[in-house]
Amino acid sequence: MSEQVDIPVLEVSGVRKAFGDHVALDGVDFRVGESEVVAILGPSGSGKSTLVRCVDLLEPIDGGAMYLDGRLLGHESHNGHLRPMSDADIQRQRRRMGMVFQQFNLFPHWSVLRNVTEAPIKVHGVPAAQARKQALELLDRVGLADKASAHPRQLSGGQQQRVAIARAVAANPRILLFDEPTSSLDPELVDEVLQVIKDLATTGMTMIVVTHELAFARNVADRCVFMAEGRVVEDRPAEEFFTSPRSTRLKTFLTRTAPPVSAEQ
Ligand SMILES: Nc1ncnc2c1ncn2[C@@H]1O[C@H](COP(=O)(O)OP(=O)(O)OP(=O)(O)O)[C@@H](O)[C@H]1O
Ligand SMILES: [Mg+2]
Numbered sequence: 001m002s003e004q005v006d007i008p009v010l011e012v013s014g015v016r017k018a019f020g021d022h023v024a025l026d027g028v029d030f031r032v033g034e035s036e037v038v039a040i041l042g043p044s045g046s047g048k049s050t051l052v053r054c055v056d057l058l059e060p061i062d063g064g065a066m067y068l069d070g071r072l073l074g075h076e077s078h079n080g081h082l083r084p085m086s087d088a089d090i091q092r093q094r095r096r097m098g099m100v101f102q103q104f105n106l107f108p109h110w111s112v113l114r115n116v117t118e119a120p121i122k123v124h125g126v127p128a129a130q131a132r133k134q135a136l137e138l139l140d141r142v143g144l145a146d147k148a149s150a151h152p153r154q155l156s157g158g159q160q161q162r163v164a165i166a167r168a169v170a171a172n173p174r175i176l177l178f179d180e181p182t183s184s185l186d187p188e189l190v191d192e193v194l195q196v197i198k199d200l201a202t203t204g205m206t207m208i209v210v211t212h213e214l215a216f217a218r219n220v221a222d223r224c225v226f227m228a229e230g231r232v233v234e235d236r237p238a239e240e241f242f243t244s245p246r247s248t249r250l251k252t253f254l255t256r257t258a259p260p261v262s263a264e265q
Contacts, residue, residue, distance in 0.1 A: 007070040008033050009175055009206045010055065014064035017050055017230075024050040026230035027064065032175065035204040039217035039238070042227035043253060048210040051227070052177045055208070056099045057090050068096060068174060095123055098168030098176045102183050104160045106152040112139065112163050113148040119171045131170070138166040142196045158189030162196050169200065176200070178209040194220075214257060218242050226250045 008031040017025040024047045032038050040048050053059045055066060057074050065082065066073040073093055075082040085093070106115050116135035120126040126134070139145050142162040144155075152160050161181055168176055178197065182190040194216045197209065201220055211217055217224050217238060224241035226234040228249050234241065245251045 006033070008067075009036070009069060010208075011067040011070075012051070012055065012064070013066070015051070015054060015061050015066060016063035017047075017054055017059060017061050024230050025054065025061075028227075028230070028232055030225055030232055030235055032206060032208060035206055036223065037201045037207045037209065037221045039221035039224045040208060040210045040227060041212070041214070041217060041224060041253070042233075046227040047230040048227055049179050050230075052099070052179050052208060052210055056097055056177055057094050058099075060084060068093065095119075095171065096174045098171055098173035100161070100164050100168050100176065100178045100181050102180045104152070104157070104164045106160055106164055106167070108152050111149050111151060112144065112155070115152070115163055116167045116170050119167070124171060135166070135170055138170055139163070141199070142166050143192070156189060157185045158192045161185065161189075161193045165193070165196055165200070169205070174206065176205055176207045178207065178211070180210055180212065182211070182213060212257065214242070214254070226253065228253075 010032040012028055012030050015025050015028045016023070028047070028051060030038070040051065042048055050059065054061050055073070060074065065075065072082070074085055074090060076085055110118070113132065113135055116138060117128070117131040120131040120134065121128055136145065136148060139148055142165060144159060144162055144166070147155060147159065152163070155163065181197065182193050185193065190213070194213060197207070198220045201207065209221065221238045224236060224238050225232055226241070233247050234245065234250050242254065245254055
């Protein structure tokens with residue numbers, strides 16, 4: 001019987017990143033398997049955004065290696081050494097990943113529909129009619145079928161973020177990366193966006209979600225990764241992460257960040 005080799009969708013191995021003297025990532029290791037949802041939590045400045053930006057090849061790493069489906073990301077192996085890829089190859093690899101930012105980053109002068117169809121048509125060569133059909137299905141899925149011809153400024157923050165998610169999914173990525181997708185939203189708009197991400201999880205989309213929403217991480221993520229000072233401190237199945245944190249740092253973080261038992265006015 002042949003043995004099944006289990007290659008993760010994403011592997012991050014010993015990744016280091018410094019900004020001048022400041023070490024933002026100090027040897028980060030973790031893996032994301034097929035259809036897994038991994039939440040990344042940690043205090044401000046712990047390197048969460050830097051990590052997803054490095055994975056998305058928006059920032060070059062200084063050490064270590066990253067692999068998407070077992071293939072080096074951002075680097076190529078040359079005579080036993082790693083060397084950075086050309087910009088064109090980096091752009092090609094970036095197309096296999098989708099990123100959703102805190103600030104949506106929609107194109108303001110384009111309709112919602114065009115925001116969603118642009119990359120499939122221009123970058124991935126999908127025929128316009130097919131891209132449009134798929135975009136309308138995705139907009140329906142995120143509850144915005146009636147907003148296809150609206151412009152981003154006519155939408156609420158939560159609606160804009162749902163368009164940004166539809167746009168990322170439309171490019172058919174191997175993995176979706178979210179960097180605090182609800183942090184710039186008014187509290188009453190947070191749930192509609194989290195619900196869309198939860199729905200995507202049920203479709204088997206592989207995802208990394210940097211978030212401060214602990215209840216969401218606990219309910220939706222398969223694993224939670226806790227970062228502090230540029231390192232992974234704990235990487236555990238979601239329920240265990242919350243019920244039996246091992247490190248003092250995670251215990252303190254959970255105590256400080258957990259919602260109060262009763263809200264005092
Ligand atoms: N472009 C940059 N230039 C210089 N320093 C940077 C840059 N980006 C991040 N840093 C520094 O690297 C460290 C990690 O930042 P990062 O944004 O990854 O933290 P974070 O965990 O995402 O925090 P937050 O929860 O506030 O978003 C911080 O000390 C930050 O000041
Ligand atoms: Mg951040």
